[in-house]
Amino acid sequence: xxxxxxxxxxxxxxxGSLRLSCAASGFTFSSYAMSWVRQAPxxxxxxxxxxxxxxxxxxxxxxxKGRFTISRDNSMNTLYLQMNSLRAEDTAIYYCAxxxxxxxxxxxxxxxxxxxxxxxx
Amino acid sequence: QSALTQPASVSGxxxxxxxxxxxxxxxxxxxxxxxxxYQHHPGxxxxxxxxxxxxxxxxxxxxxxGSKSGNTxxxxxxxxxxxxxxxxxxxSYTSSNTVVFGGGTKLTVL
Numbered sequence: 001x002x003x004x005x006x007x008x009x010x011x012x013x014x015x016g017s018l019r020l021s022c023a024a025s026g027f028t029f030s031s032y033a034m035s036w037v038r039q040a041p042x043x044x045x046x047x048x049x050x051x052x053x054x055x056x057x058x059x060x061x062x063x064x065k066g067r068f069t070i071s072r073d074n075s076m077n078t079l080y081l082q083m084n085s086l087r088a089e090d091t092a093i094y095y096c097a098x099x100x101x102x103x104x105x106x107x108x109x110x111x112x113x114x115x116x117x118x119x120x121x
Numbered sequence: 122q123s124a125l126t127q128p129a130s131v132s133g134x135x136x137x138x139x140x141x142x143x144x145x146x147x148x149x150x151x152x153x154x155x156x157x158x159y160q161h162h163p164g165x166x167x168x169x170x171x172x173x174x175x176x177x178x179x180x181x182x183x184x185x186x187g188s189k190s191g192n193t194x195x196x197x198x199x200x201x202x203x204x205x206x207x208x209x210x211x212x213s214y215t216s217s218n219t220v221v222f223g224g225g226t227k228l229t230v231l
Contacts, residue, residue, distance in 0.1 A: 108157070
């Protein structure tokens, strides 16, 4: 059974940093691109970032480019999102999601339950 | 990276069919056959309903179908059921190698 379990969310002050983790199991983690998607309170889903199977290719939404870094450790079956210079508008539930294939095209067939990040003083 | 345009809400009675549109540009929907649709019940993880415009993942009811014409993609749900009431989002791959969501559509089953 495919499982994605996010952790690392919490309350952080504006300008602060947080690292999210997503532990994957039930599939060959190293064979699939992975994404982070978020949903701010009362808002819709927003794609955040994607990483290739090897981890050497990454892409970001304009809203987080230069502040967030996506990475993966295939030996640990874990996806990460390092979030720096956090702003109030980054407050959201953050989901990790698995692509349906090796390369990322927004076809996310499995999602975690999400972890809440709150940016507030 | 402008969001794709979806109607804020649609509604239908049980047994009826509804269609949700998703409008983008030639740099996203119009340029690629990588449009997906997600069903999202509040408090739960989103669920992939359609990928690559028309494909249904295993386990998704054939009451759900997708199509595309030019820069607009559509999700049709036939034989509406109470459990179909949810938020629906389209998503497209873009020419910048990124992905962009639609604003979401709230489906109400009357």
